[in-house]
Structures are given as C-alpha cells and as structure tokens.
Amino acid sequence: MExxxxxxxxxxxxxADVGKRVSVRCLTEAGTAGGKFTDxxxxxxxxxAGVLVITRKSGESVRIDASSLVAGKVxxxxxxxxxxxxxxxxxxxxxxxxxxRPLESARLGEWELRAAAGFTRRANSVLPLGxxxxxxxxxxxxxxxxxxxxxLPAYVQTATGAEGTQELLCAxxxxxxxxxxxxxxxxxxxxxxxxxxxxxxxxxxxxxADEAWLARYQRKGVSEVALKVLESxxxxxxxxVPGESGGAPAAIGRCVVDGRWAGFAAVxxxxxRRRRGLATVVMAALAGRALEEGASAAWLQVEERNxxxxxxxxxxxxxxxxxYHHYREPS
Numbered sequence: 177m178e179x180x181x182x183x184x185x186x187x188x189x190x191x192a193d194v195g196k197r198v199s200v201r202c203l204t205e206a207g208t209a210g211g212k213f214t215d216x217x218x219x220x221x222x223x224x225a226g227v228l229v230i231t232r233k234s235g236e237s238v239r240i241d242a243s244s245l246v247a248g249k250v251x252x253x254x255x256x257x258x259x260x261x262x263x264x265x266x267x268x269x270x271x272x273x274x275x276x277r278p279l280e281s282a283r284l285g286e287w288e289l290r291a292a293a294g295f296t297r298r299a300n301s302v303l304p305l306g307x308x309x310x311x312x313x314x315x316x317x318x319x320x321x322x323x324x325x326x327x328l329p330a331y332v333q334t335a336t337g338a339e340g341t342q343e344l345l346c347a348x349x350x351x352x353x354x355x356x357x358x359x360x361x362x363x364x365x366x367x368x369x370x371x372x373x374x375x376x377x378x379x380x381x382x383x384x385a386d387e388a389w390l391a392r393y394q395r396k397g398v399s400e401v402a403l404k405v406l407e408s409x410x411x412x413x414x415x416x417v418p419g420e421s422g423g424a425p426a427a428i429g430r431c432v433v434d435g436r437w438a439g440f441a442a443v444x445x446x447x448x449r450r451r452r453g454l455a456t457v458v459m460a461a462l463a464g465r466a467l468e469e470g471a472s473a474a475w476l477q478v479e480e481r482n483x484x485x486x487x488x489x490x491x492x493x494x495x496x497x498x499x500y501h502h503y504r505e506p507s
Contacts, residue, residue: 185247191223193250195344198230200248202240216240217251219336219343231346233337234480235359235501261364261436261473265338265498266305268362268437268475273303275432275439277408279401284318285309291326293401297358297502301331304345312348320505330505335362338498346501353506360479360501365494367438367463367474373492374453376461380416389416391424392444406442410434413465415458419446427454431462438466440476443485455488 189198199217218232228240278290278299286306292299300323308315316330323330332349335341350356382389385406390398398406406412409432416425426449430442440462445454463474476494478485 187245187248189220189248189250194220194223196220196250197252198248199251200228200230200240201246202244203246204244213246221343221347229347231336231343233499235336235346235356235499237347237350261366263364263473263475263497265335265340268364268497269303269305269335271434271437271475272298272362272439272477274434275409275441276405279404282322284315287315287319289319289322291323291328292405293326293399294328295399295402295405297331298333299405300328301333301502303333304342313352316352316505323505331357332503333500334503335498335500337496341498346503349503354503355506356501357504358479358502359499360477361496361499362475362477363489363494364473364475364497365489365492367467367472369493370474371460371463371467374457374460376457376464378417379458379461380418381461381465382414382416383412385414385430388425389414389428392416392419392428392446393442394444406430409439411469413462415462417454417458427458429455429458429462431466433466433469433471436470436472438463438471438474440474443476456492459492 185201189200197218198220199215201213201215204212204214216230216232216238218230218238220228221231221237222229223242226242228242230238230240232238273288276296276298278292280291282289285308287308288303290299290301290303294300302319319332320330332354334346334349336343336346385393385403395402411433413431413433415429415431417427419426424446427445428442429440432439440459443455443458474494476489478489
C-alpha cells in the first residue's frame with residue numbers, strides 16, 4: 177500500500193487510472209466493531225458514480241464503494257516471472273490460435289472471427305487481439321451477424337491477468353449482457369525438464385489421429401470437421417500408449433510444435449489405469465520430439481475446475497500465465 181511521509185495510508189488513484197493495474201485497500205463495514213481491511217489487486221475497469229470495478233487475474237469483477245477506500249496505487253502491469261520461459265500474452269495467444277485452426281475465418285480490423293461448424297469454442301469464437309477498427313457496438317453487431325449466418329452462437333474469447341490482456345473488453349461485454357460460460361488458464365513451463373520426467377518407451381508417435389487414438393479421445397463421434405481441427409497446426413504429433421488386446425490406447429496426447437513453443441492438449445488416460453504415470457510418459461515422449469524440432473518452451477490450457485490435471489501439470493513444472501474466458505452473446 178502507498179504510505180505518505182507522515183506514515184499515513186493514501187489513495188493515489190483517480191478515475192484517470194481506468195485501464196491500469198491497481199492495488200487498493202478498503203475498510204469493510206466501516207464504523208462497526210467488525211470492520212476489517214480488504215485488499216484487491218487487478219485492473220481498474222470502471223469508476224462511475226462513486227463505485228470502482230476491479231477485474232482480478234481470474235476474471236472476477238469486484239465492486240468497491242469509493243468511500244471505503246483507505247489506500248490505493250497503480251502497480252506494474254505484470255509481475256516479473258521468477259522461473260519458466262518469458263512470454264507475453266499476445267505471443268501466446270497467437271501460438272495457441274495457430275495450434276487449433278478453424279475451417280474458415282474473417283478479419284474485422286485486428287479481430288479474427290473463427291468458425292468450425294461448432295466444434296469447440298476455441299475454433300468458433302472471436303480472437304480480439306487489438307482493435308476491430310470500428311466502435312465496439314458496431315463490431316459486436318458484425319460478429320453476431322457473421323456467426324448467425326453460420327447457424328452458430330457468437331462467442332468472444334478474452335483473457336485476463338497478464339500484460340496486454342483484455343479486462344476492459346470483458347467489462348464492456350458484461351455491461352452489454354454477454355455471459356461468461358467457460359474460464360480456463362494457459363500455463364507455461366520449460367520443455368527440457370518435462371522430456372526428462374519419464375522413460376518414453378512404448379509410446380507411439382504419429383502425424384495423424386487414427387481410429388485407435390480417437391477411441392480414447394473424450395469427444396465421441398468425431399466428425400471430418402473435428403479431424404481437420406485436430407490435425408491443424410505447424411507441426412502436429414499424436415502420441416498413444418497401446419492398450420490391452422488391441423483396444424483403445426491406455427493413454428493419448430497431442431502436441432503442436434511452433435518455433436520455440438510446444439503446445440500440449442488432449443492428454444487422456446484410461447480411467448482404469450490412472451495414477452500410474454501414463455500422462456507424464458505421454459507428455460515426456462511428445463516433449464522429446466518437440467526438442468528435436470527446436471522447441472524449448474511449453475504451454476497448455478486447463479480448465480479451472482479440473483483439479484486432477486492442474487495437479488499433474490504443476491508437478492511437471494508448469495505454472496499459470498493468464499486466464500482466458502469465452503463470452504456468449506445475449507440470447
């Protein structure tokens with residue numbers, strides 16, 4: 177908190193700081209015996225009629241009465257990382273987008289509109305990197321028409337929690353009635369330690385997702401559209417640990433190598449064979465191949481509710497970089 181030379185807490189933010197990352201302290205239940213201090217850190221997304229709205233890294237919006245403020249200051253946009261690869265949001269967003277390509281796309285200024293017959297939100301949502309080149313309401317009208325012509329609901333994918341993310345856009349979408357349906361996180365880590373985590377013997381690597389691989393994939397009845405999305409990307413690899421009696425694999429995974437980055441997805445294990453290290457074996461095999469192709473850093477995406485996957489990835493050296501969200505148009 178900001179402390180004056182006289183030792184007093186001071187509020188050093190104003191309405192002019194909307195859009196900046198701030199740290200504030202407020203007194204809840206002021207004037208009562210139960211009053212206590214509460215600290216909030218995030219992006220100041222609005223300050224209207226005496227109420228501040230701060231969006232935290234997770235995407236949660238917190239409303240604070242300005243009269244309860246006892247201290248506040250602008251803080252750096254993103255704390256320095258102490259381990260793992262250095263990376264900015266826009267670089268990671270572009271790498272992730274190249275690893276999961278739609279069947280068709282269109283440009284609206286610096287926004288990309290993506291569609292793939294409804295297979296996953298990532299391939300059927302707007303990626304708003306920069307400005308649409310027109311006022312926001314006009315841009316959202318274009319977005320809704322474009323998706324409506326394809327029989328799809330309109331989604332906008334946004335991010336929070338890192339330098340250059342879109343807390344302000346999140347706030348504007350919420351004001352217009354757009355609903356946040358899914359929140360996940362993008363995690364990053366060093367690639368070489370992952371490759372050394374386990375012996376990768378017995379893992380089969382292939383350039384295409386065959387019928388056996390798809391039999392283990394969680395999305396059943398995969399269509400031709402889905403296959404095209406799965407096999408899209410600069411350098412795509414599919415890993416399998418053969419199952420018993422030629423059935424579905426015991427474990428599978430997917431990796432896309434793109435320059436210095438290797439992106440992991442679809443790491444799935446037969447429920448009867450979980451907690452035996454098979455997910456780590458699959459990721460180690462894919463990491464080894466990515467190292468051979470010149471990659472040095474890794475990324476993956478994990479939903480906030482998936483406690484098992486989060487524990488696995490934390491144990492293999494990954495850490496959260498930013499959160500991302502899918503907002504659906506008002507019905």
